[in-house]
Amino acid sequence: MKGGVLLTGASGGFGILFARRLEAQGYRLLLHGRDQARLQMTLNALKKPDQHSLLLGELSARKDVEALIERVQGEDDLVGIVNNAGFGVWGGFEQCENVPQLDVLRVDLMAPVMLTHALLPRLKRCHGFVINVSSLAGETPLPYMSTYGAAKAGLTFWSEAMRAELQGKVRVVTLAPGPSPTGFRAISGAPKGKGGLFSTSPDVVVDASLSVLARGGGYCVPGWRHRALWCLQKIVPRVMALPMMARYLKP
Numbered sequence: 001m002k003g004g005v006l007l008t009g010a011s012g013g014f015g016i017l018f019a020r021r022l023e024a025q026g027y028r029l030l031l032h033g034r035d036q037a038r039l040q041m042t043l044n045a046l047k048k049p050d051q052h053s054l055l056l057g058e059l060s061a062r063k064d065v066e067a068l069i070e071r072v073q074g075e076d077d078l079v080g081i082v083n084n085a086g087f088g089v090w091g092g093f094e095q096c097e098n099v100p101q102l103d104v105l106r107v108d109l110m111a112p113v114m115l116t117h118a119l120l121p122r123l124k125r126c127h128g129f130v131i132n133v134s135s136l137a138g139e140t141p142l143p144y145m146s147t148y149g150a151a152k153a154g155l156t157f158w159s160e161a162m163r164a165e166l167q168g169k170v171r172v173v174t175l176a177p178g179p180s181p182t183g184f185r186a187i188s189g190a191p192k193g194k195g196g197l198f199s200t201s202p203d204v205v206v207d208a209s210l211s212v213l214a215r216g217g218g219y220c221v222p223g224w225r226h227r228a229l230w231c232l233q234k235i236v237p238r239v240m241a242l243p244m245m246a247r248y249l250k251p
């Protein structure tokens, strides 16, 4: 066994694939999510379910994040964290309820920062790793999913700055996928046909991030479609892109 890895969002699309790939690479998994039955399905899909553990908690609740930290601190062989849990809320900023929008910031940004900060001394001792599952939504403002874009922009900037600080000590991957067919869109409330352009399969997304990890970490935009989208984000000036996106994404 190569050691333990905390994987948040283990009951969802990318999470299930991360669990399978990391188990195949010889890691012991601490699978985190909110729903025991859904987490159990991830566990059942693994080859050696007895070697892994399930951890339940709500990442928008500070006390649950603190309890998770305390629980994971007790795992002597921890070598990695995959900050994968996340969700977005689709709709105009004014129309969406305040609490879910704040929860987006708590789950997608604050929880990864809290978990990583607390567990970093452990990861440094073993030249471990952190994979932060951000998004291309963090590269440019995202009308009608504004708090999600803000959370992922924060996650990307924090993750990339941390990667530079920890070079040679902890391997950091900042994963920035575009749209991919998981439960994410339905949960966000995105209407069919909006924002699903340039879709890339979850397998390609997860495999690309693990290849970047094997090369020592880095910023990872998976698949040629997402790289094309990323190039577009870089070359089209915001003054043109933003009104176009607002027109295209308007509910």
Ligand SMILES: NC(=O)c1ccc[n+]([C@@H]2O[C@H](COP(=O)([O-])OP(=O)(O)OC[C@H]3O[C@@H](n4cnc5c(N)ncnc54)[C@H](OP(=O)(O)O)[C@@H]3O)[C@@H](O)[C@H]2O)c1
Pocket (backbone or CB within 6 Å): 008, 009, 010, 011, 012, 013, 014, 015, 033, 034, 035, 038, 057, 058, 059, 060, 084, 085, 086, 087, 088, 107, 108, 133, 134, 135, 136, 176, 177, 178, 179, 180, 181, 182, 183, 184, 185, 187
């Ligand atoms: N799919 C895409 O198009 C896409 C593109 C770019 C980035 N991403 C990012 O990829 C990551 C994984 O998402 P996915 O596409 O695999 O979506 P998903 O199938 O909806 O999975 C999301 C996972 O996050 C967990 N989660 C959500 N809210 C939580 C909370 N409050 N507390 C604890 N866990 C929570 C879910 O657990 P439950 O089972 O308890 O709900 C689930 O395991 C997210 O960070 C997302 O932002 C997705």
